[in-house]
Amino acid sequence: TAKLPSWPYSRYIAHRGGGRLAPENTLAAMRVGAEHGFTMFEYDVKLSSDHVLVLMHDDDVDRTSNGKGPAASKTFAELAQLDFGSWHSAAYAGEPLPTFAAVARYTVANGIASNVEIKPCPGREAETGRAVALAARQLWQGAAEPPLLSSFAEEALQAALEAAPELPRALLVEKVPADWRERLVKYDCVALNINQKDATRELIDAVHAAGYRIAAWTVNDPERARLLLDWGIDGIFTDELAAIRPAA
Ligand code: G3P
Ligand code: MG
Secondary structure, eight states: OOOOOOOOSOSEEEETTTGGGSOTTSHHHHHHHHHTTOOEEEEEEEEOTTSOEEEOSSSBSTTTSSOOSBGGGSOHHHHHTSOSSTTTOGGGTTOOOOBHHHHHHHHHHTTOEEEEEEOOOTTOHHHHHHHHHHHHHHHTTTOSSOOEEEESOHHHHHHHHHHOTTSOEEEEOSSOOTTHHHHHHHTTOSEEEEEGGGOOHHHHHHHHHTTOEEEEEOOOOHHHHHHHHHTTOSEEEESOTTTSOOOO
8 A cells, every 4th residue: 555645634624614604715714614623624716807816716706795797807906895795694794805815824823724726717727726836835834734735627736736846736526537546646646636426435445545645525414424534534525514523
């Protein structure tokens, strides 16, 4: 069996910061994640039109803010005017879109590890991968553990590898490709991050035997979480922070 890469991360990862309990990808979400005992967060990062890295999942701002249209066509100043909390609940009205830098400072200062998912606007894959990697190198200087960079966009992973090879990477896949080993080698990854539907004991064992870590998104059923953890999975991303959380 191959030696496994270092994995200084919790097996419980709060998806988009606060799961369902707070507006995703905001500092308010991070506080909720921390209050629930999570020591690792996943969040999505992309570029504004004027090259500011911000936390956002979708291409468009419509679902998670009171604005409309593609994030890629808005400056950071325009994005900063929007309310990214009211869509979730009145308690979060006025919650701003955070910059990647602000979230990095918050997590590092609070001893929280990060899985930074590079979520490029269409056509900006390499540019975003490079920008995230270079920013992460600066922002995590002296931190206890490096951020794990991941992406579905292989061009973004390639750019991250070239810009900051020392930062650990994970290949994110919608479906497990037959050639997952070759792809992990190509982007010099430490982990394969899969859809939890594809998780089997055999796959977890095979990924470990090949010398890689494996994590699964998004696990919202506590029984399924227990099963995957019993099988030895290295991480589960969850939206259900109250039901699926690290032991106190
Ligand atoms: O990084 C794991 C997971 O967040 C990937 O899917 O669409 O929730 O960003 P998505
Ligand atoms: Mg994500």
